[in-house]
Amino acid sequence: MKFMAAKPVILASGSPRRKELLGLLGFPFEIILSQVSENLAIGDMDRKQYVEALAKEKTMAVAQLHDSAIVIGSDTIVSLDGRIYPKPEDAEEAKRFLQELSNNTHTVTTGVGIYVNGEVVTFSVETKVTFRKLDMALIDAYVASGDPMDKAGAYGIQTAGALFVDKIEGDYHAVVGLPIAKLAAYLQGLGLISIGGPVH
Template sequence: MNPSKPLFLASSSPRRAQLLADMGFEFQTLPADVCSIDETPQENESAWILVERLAHSKAALALSMADLPDGSVVLAGDTVVIHQGRIFGKPVDEREAAAMLSALSGQTHAVVTAIAVADGLRCESVIVQTDVTMMSLGEAQIAAYLSTGEPLDKAGAYALQGMAARFVERICGSWGAVVGLPQCETAQLLAEFGIHPVWLQTQRDLIHE
């Protein structure tokens, strides 16, 4: 990574951090309170506008609150599930999680993720939609899944990268976007800010020696 442009992840999601690390980026994760905002949708706000607004807000908040070195680049993201015109964020309790899973059972829904990158001078973003088809779930299956605790901090009340993988019949689009970080689009966006994976930066340095 270009040392003049340190990268910071404004997200408490371990999934985003793992995906970013797997891509070969060097970064530091900011404390959760630095990027914690009210995620309540505004009146008549679409899922696409919502996730982009929240991603931009998290990036801007991190830049204003965190004591970051000059030239720092901040990456933030947000994900929601949308089904039949309804936006499903993170459930507030098991009852809401059960209702979400019941609604998604046997249906195809959309997962909408926005990634925002900011450096204090500008903020750019990308929105990715992935369609996910879930198998039909019985009450016992939903209850058993709820007992694991996994659904409670996940948009739509399920984790594709976790135990709910067995519930998903088909994905059309980016697997990473469902988990919280569309890898291809994120890499392209970071490249616009001069941020590249370590392995790619090393190769470029060797070529120009």
Template structure:
């Protein structure tokens, strides 16, 4: 089985490597817009499937394309990737002292059929000081991360009080579930 990871995320690549999975990275540009009437979980799956469909006719038989999309959601509001420092500050301020959900939609494309699923993890942040948020944004530039933070960075070390669900889902790929689903496709 040849696995193609359609993601430029170094975190997803590292997780698959740590899992001992052989894969190659192939990238395609995909518009990540979505219909506004979808639930947050439906949005994550919709975008993951959209990314997979970009490969529909272009992969070898029995190869599997893995795509994913991770979103952060608080009170039904989807927080994507921040557009700049102030947007990142607004997002992290909104998450401060609250619970939010991290939802990763995953699509596996094999023989022109898509198998998709999602995982939800609840993340509880302690209250954050504005100066600490600004320093994190300045030091780590979290503009490529949904919700403006990476759990493997400062927020994960000092701001997250607890997680209900998969840690690796919050990183960007629910590895336990991906492994189970790949085993079914062998």
């Protein structure tokens, strides 16, 4: 099954995971990194407002230079008890994150921005992930692999981080980094993609 896009599509992310998921829709797209800092001040925003604001910033940063395209940006955060767990700054922080997430249920919130014709539409998806109790030997070995360093919350559910997960409630692909089913529905609803032929 392949979709056709009404305009050129740009993914405003260097994430190989988002690239792979968007590739499931079958249309060609270009990757252009947004260069937007992920340290947006959260202020009075809730989790969904925060990730949607960040996704919008990433989307607009690329769209300003490519305004005739469909630009898709995304951001993912991990949170537990009101605290946000970004990408760890070093191995020690990664270990601390995983120790705190151990034996707890945290929330993964992924925001998506879609730019077309001068406007950005945003949405977000929340998924609950429960970790089993992790021992330090497992945490140390995982952090030593380098895998958690570019991932919110210091783990990747699609890599060895899957070994930590006891239960997931919600959209698995949103935890990976892009809620592809909901994104496809939005793109179809906006008339930006269609199955099997160009959009008229």
